[in-house]
Amino acid sequence: MARPYSHVSWSHECTERSLNRNAVTWGNSCGSWCWSSCVGVMVLEFMWWRHVLEGSGHPGLDTTGARGGALASQRPSTDPKERQMTVGAFLHPYAKPTKPDADYLCIVRGAGARVWDRAGNEYIDGMASLWYANVGYGRPEIAAAVAAQMGRIAAFHCFDPFSVEPAEQLAARLAELAPMPRARVFFTSSGSEAVDSALKLARIAHVRAGHPERTVIVSRSRGYHGVTYGGLSAQGLPLNQEGFGPFVEGMVNLPADDLEAIAAFMAERGHEVAAILAEPVQGAGGVHLPPDGYLEGLRRLADQHGAFLILDEVICGFGRLGHWWGAQRFGVRPDLVTFAKAVTSGYIPLGGVLVGEAVRAPLEGDDTWMLRHGHTYSGHPTACAAGLANLDVIDHDGLVARAGEIGARLFGGFRALAADGALAEVRSDGAVGAIRVAAGRDAFAVRDALLRQGVITRAVNDETLTWCPPLVITDAEIDRIVDAVAASVTN
Numbered sequence: 001m002a003r004p005y006s007h008v009s010w011s012h013e014c015t016e017r018s019l020n021r022n023a024v025t026w027g028n029s030c031g032s033w034c035w036s037s038c039v040g041v042m043v044l045e046f047m048w049w050r051h052v053l054e055g056s057g058h059p060g061l062d063t064t065g066a067r068g069g070a071l072a073s074q075r076p077s078t079d080p081k082e083r084q085m086t087v088g089a090f091l092h093p094y095a096k097p098t099k100p101d102a103d104y105l106c107i108v109r110g111a112g113a114r115v116w117d118r119a120g121n122e123y124i125d126g127m128a129s130l131w132y133a134n135v136g137y138g139r140p141e142i143a144a145a146v147a148a149q150m151g152r153i154a155a156f157h158c159f160d161p162f163s164v165e166p167a168e169q170l171a172a173r174l175a176e177l178a179p180m181p182r183a184r185v186f187f188t189s190s191g192s193e194a195v196d197s198a199l200k201l202a203r204i205a206h207v208r209a210g211h212p213e214r215t216v217i218v219s220r221s222r223g224y225h226g227v228t229y230g231g232l233s234a235q236g237l238p239l240n241q242e243g244f245g246p247f248v249e250g251m252v253n254l255p256a257d258d259l260e261a262i263a264a265f266m267a268e269r270g271h272e273v274a275a276i277l278a279e280p281v282q283g284a285g286g287v288h289l290p291p292d293g294y295l296e297g298l299r300r301l302a303d304q305h306g307a308f309l310i311l312d313e314v315i316c317g318f319g320r321l322g323h324w325w326g327a328q329r330f331g332v333r334p335d336l337v338t339f340a341k342a343v344t345s346g347y348i349p350l351g352g353v354l355v356g357e358a359v360r361a362p363l364e365g366d367d368t369w370m371l372r373h374g375h376t377y378s379g380h381p382t383a384c385a386a387g388l389a390n391l392d393v394i395d396h397d398g399l400v401a402r403a404g405e406i407g408a409r410l411f412g413g414f415r416a417l418a419a420d421g422a423l424a425e426v427r428s429d430g431a432v433g434a435i436r437v438a439a440g441r442d443a444f445a446v447r448d449a450l451l452r453q454g455v456i457t458r459a460v461n462d463e464t465l466t467w468c469p470p471l472v473i474t475d476a477e478i479d480r481i482v483d484a485v486a487a488s489v490t491n
């Protein structure tokens with residue numbers, strides 16, 4: 001490497017880990033004959049399959065070991081019977097249905113910011129799994145809280161007339177943290193459900209306030225708001241929508257950074273708008289920061305035209321931007337806030353909506369009216385217990401403040417690479433960011449090269465890799481990421 005981008009010597013780490021990687025010790029971590037037999041059968045099946053399809057003289061694992069073998073892109077068989085032999089029962093999310101089980105990296109264990117696959121390879125997780133593991137892996141405090149709650153009662157529903165203590169406690173805690181006064185909390189099990197709930201709450205609140213004509217949801221291009229029909233219809237990533245129509249009516253998607261475009265739309269149809277929906281920092285769309293004054297401009301437009309402002313904080317919430325909420329980072333008061341992911345750091349699925357005063361008031365105006373919206377697991381006590389323990393960890397470990405330090409070190413390292421021309425662009429805020437690879441490089445190939453060096457990132461398109469490490473990542477681990485990126489984009 002021509003020049004060091006961090007404080008850690010790469011060559012030593014690299015040698016050590018490539019040795020580990022090549023020592024494929026099937027079954028070691030599990031110690032069970034049955035497990036290793038299973039894996040053995042899968043591997044043999046995979047090797048056979050590859051051999052048949054590719055006519056390879058050496059169908060086994062390549063020089064990068066199990067990790068490289070799993071990453072090699074495969075041609076799916078056109079024979080349905082052959083396919084059934086290689087694809088497993090698990091239909092993966094956001095994946096090609098033809099991809100064989102053996103091609104996936106199966107993660108079996110985690111601690112701090114590191115995870116291990118079933119071949120024993122270690123990875124530094126540069127993505128907090130899928131933007132959620134803020135407190136890292138293997139936190140005994142959360143496991144203990146979950147076990148204790150399960151010991152009392154694992155689950156009971158919260159439809160009228162029932163309630164559970166962890167949901168009441170977590171709601172009170174989140175209301176205290178909320179970026180708007182006197183919020184209440186509606187719980188879901190995912191970000192998509194949270195977005196759909198926020199859209200429904202916005203519409204029903206207008207109905208209750210005597211404005212049933214306000215049904216339009218204004219959203220931004222590049223925005224990601226999940227995969228259920230409300231959020232899918234509102235999102236601004238057309239590839240995700242392809243083939244899934246027809247969509248929910250009343251969604252208007254406008255250019256992401258163009259406040260004038262939204263102002264013009266509001267001037268014309270503002271009286272029909274229920275809410276403006278925006279991520280503070282757009283995440284899954286490639287990590288795009290709002291232009292200066294943009295979110296404040298959305299707030300102003302919402303106020304001028306009697307619409308609500310929904311901030312989708314499914315990625316930005318819980319410390320990611322160096323504040324509890326993106327709303328606080330950008331000094332904007334929302335009416336509704338969606339959250340999920342890091343509310344439990346993923347230990348148990350949980351999401352929800354912070355419901356501000358302007359939305360509460362019409363819902364609470366008539367004590368004979370009933371909110372006919374709720375999921376079986378809205379307020380799930382074990383999930384809420386995980387949330388309470390997770391918030392304790394974030395507080396205790398000072399992770400909100402740590403986000404800024406992580407971002408400065410990680411993205412500072414990437415910016416040094418960009419200054420040397422090894423990267424085309426770095427975008428970041430707090431501890432979330434993206435790098436655009438230089439022209440002629442493919443982000444998916446760089447991702448795979450990084451995996452072979454034991455670093456997990458996410459390629460969201462062929463030029464962009466995203467970064468969102470656990471907020472417990474150490475400086476040495478950050479430096480290893482930067483060095484691995486340097487090696488991957490300069491070789």
Ligand SMILES: Cc1ncc(COP(=O)(O)O)c(C=O)c1O
Pocket residue numbers: 131190191192193195224225226227231279283284312313314315340341
């Ligand atoms: C901003 C945003 N909203 C909604 C969602 C959907 O969340 P989930 O995948 O938990 O349904 C995501 C997921 O990444 C997200 O980033």
